[in-house]
Amino acid sequence: MAEGIHREGAKSAKAINDSATVAPLRFTQYLRAVAAIVRKDVAAEIRSRELISAMLVFSLLVVLIFNFALELDRFARENVAAGVLWVTFIFAGTLGLNRTFAAEKDRGSFDGLLLAPVDRTTIYFGKLLATMIFMLIVEAIVIPVFSVLYGLSLIQPLLFAVVLLGTLGYAGVGTLLACMAVHTRTRDVLLPILLFPVTIPVVIAAVKSSAGILLASQWSDIAIWFNLLIVYDTIFIAIAFMVFDYLVEE
Amino acid sequence: MNTATTPRALQILTVITIILFVIALGLVFFYAPREATMGEVQRIFYFHVPSAWVGGLAFLVTLVAGVGFLRTGDYKWDRVGLSSVEIGITFSIMTLFSGMLWARPSWNTWWTWDPRLTTFTIVLLLYFAYLMLRQGIEDPGRRARFASVYGIVAFISVPITYFAIQLARSIHPVIFGSANPNAEGDSSLTPEMLHTFFFCLFTFTVLYVTLLWHRVRLASYAERVEQLKAKALAA
Numbered sequence: 331m332a333e334g335i336h337r338e339g340a341k342s343a344k345a346i347n348d349s350a351t352v353a354p355l356r357f358t359q360y361l362r363a364v365a366a367i368v369r370k371d372v373a374a375e376i377r378s379r380e381l382i383s384a385m386l387v388f389s390l391l392v393v394l395i396f397n398f399a400l401e402l403d404r405f406a407r408e409n410v411a412a413g414v415l416w417v418t419f420i421f422a423g424t425l426g427l428n429r430t431f432a433a434e435k436d437r438g439s440f441d442g443l444l445l446a447p448v449d450r451t452t453i454y455f456g457k458l459l460a461t462m463i464f465m466l467i468v469e470a471i472v473i474p475v476f477s478v479l480y481g482l483s484l485i486q487p488l489l490f491a492v493v494l495l496g497t498l499g500y501a502g503v504g505t506l507l508a509c510m511a512v513h514t515r516t517r518d519v520l521l522p523i524l525l526f527p528v529t530i531p532v533v534i535a536a537v538k539s540s541a542g543i544l545l546a547s548q549w550s551d552i553a554i555w556f557n558l559l560i561v562y563d564t565i566f567i568a569i570a571f572m573v574f575d576y577l578v579e580e
Numbered sequence: 581m582n583t584a585t586t587p588r589a590l591q592i593l594t595v596i597t598i599i600l601f602v603i604a605l606g607l608v609f610f611y612a613p614r615e616a617t618m619g620e621v622q623r624i625f626y627f628h629v630p631s632a633w634v635g636g637l638a639f640l641v642t643l644v645a646g647v648g649f650l651r652t653g654d655y656k657w658d659r660v661g662l663s664s665v666e667i668g669i670t671f672s673i674m675t676l677f678s679g680m681l682w683a684r685p686s687w688n689t690w691w692t693w694d695p696r697l698t699t700f701t702i703v704l705l706l707y708f709a710y711l712m713l714r715q716g717i718e719d720p721g722r723r724a725r726f727a728s729v730y731g732i733v734a735f736i737s738v739p740i741t742y743f744a745i746q747l748a749r750s751i752h753p754v755i756f757g758s759a760n761p762n763a764e765g766d767s768s769l770t771p772e773m774l775h776t777f778f779f780c781l782f783t784f785t786v787l788y789v790t791l792l793w794h795r796v797r798l799a800s801y802a803e804r805v806e807q808l809k810a811k812a813l814a815a
Binding site for chain 2: 506511513515524528530535554558569573
């Protein structure tokens with residue numbers, strides 16, 4: 331047993347050396363490691379079903395509360411629908427993000443992940459994808475419900491693209507900051523405080539482009555918001571990729 | 581190492597800063613002419629814009645210090661980052677309040693959702709979050725690493741936020757945009773005004789350097805006290 335671990339360790343040290351020289355060959359392994367983490371999180375969620383159901387019920391509650399808080403008549407609805415939708419997604423997303431690392435840390439399994447002989451940024455991408463999957467499942471349920479409750483046609487391909495890009499940007503920054511927040515004393519409270527001011531561009535761009543799609547604006551008016559979302563996603567995921575190692579080093 | 585006394589250079593710099601500040605005040609009140617349309621209240625401009633500049637500079641220094649810490653692991657950088665954020669927040673609040681005092685008589689409102697104003701408020705919230713993040717972490721190494729990362733992420737988000745807000749607002753007319761005298765390339769400033777402005781800008785930059793130096797020294801003393809306490813407890 332000890333012999334086996336030793337050999338594993340030697341192999342991983344060699345693997346790290348190799349990764350510096352022959353990067354292209356390692357890429358599939360990198361993807362496999364990311365996929366393994368995603369699979370693990372999804373499997374844990376399928377068995378416990380605690381996160382998605384909480385996010386979903388919370389989202390529906392937010393939608394209902396907005397209905398009363400804003401006195402949404404037909405005209406108001408068309409104007410604020412995009413805003414209500416995204417505020418719902420973002421609040422629900424915060425719930426999910428709070429759990430991604432907290433569950434690992436509370437069960438002590440985060441150290442196990444860190445010990446795995448793979449590039450640590452795979453943890454970031456694995457967690458990012460898992461969070462995205464959870465958020466997208468919730469969004470896929472909330473959007474039709476929202477369409478029925480508010481009498482709007484939200485089922486449009488462009489809107490799905492916006493939801494995908496917006497969720498990617500939000501979860502991208504959120505996963506990075508959640509990894510920080512989980513190590514602080516006030517973790518659940520701190521995450522939104524860290525996250526919201528950084529993600530304001532995502533919210534603005536997502537709301538504006540969704541509103542443009544709902545009001546059937548011209549593509550030229552919406553395109554700039556699409557570009558902003560893509561730029562934001564690219565920049566922040568690149569930054570997260572560069573700095574994530576520093577967050578998990580012990 | 582004699583750390584108990586203030587270094588000679590810092591003493592001199594402090595005196596120079598005080599002298600510069602007195603001269604700057606003199607220029608603002610006696611040299612710069614009275615602005616024709618806004619009157620005396622326009623003199624806020626000479627301190628308002630340099631405060632904003634120092635705020636931005638301080639947060640940029642925090643970003644640089646964050647990169648420096650992550651690359652070298654030297655705690656000197658962490659102290660610079662924290663000190664710079666505190667100074668930056670102070671000057672940003674000064675900018676915000678002097679801006680409100682100025683806005684009331686000239687725009688007839690305390691507050692407007694102008695892109696610059698809104699972005700500035702978000703920047704303040706970002707760096708309050710930075711301080712709260714630091715407060716929540718006990719381990720010094722982790723605190724320095726996390727703070728460095730957040731300092732980098734926060735600073736990079738600011739231009740994107742400004743761009744997004746400006747774009748969102750541009751659909752509505754920006755009513756006060758043209759009335760803003762600190763728009764770049766504004767030729768309505770007389771040479772005396774420009775002299776005063778650039779002198780104030782210089783003075784505030786020197787003031788920033790002086791404050792940063794003092795604050796970093798304070799931070800290293802605080803760290804030493806912590807170390808001595810730990811040693812005393814361990815003994």
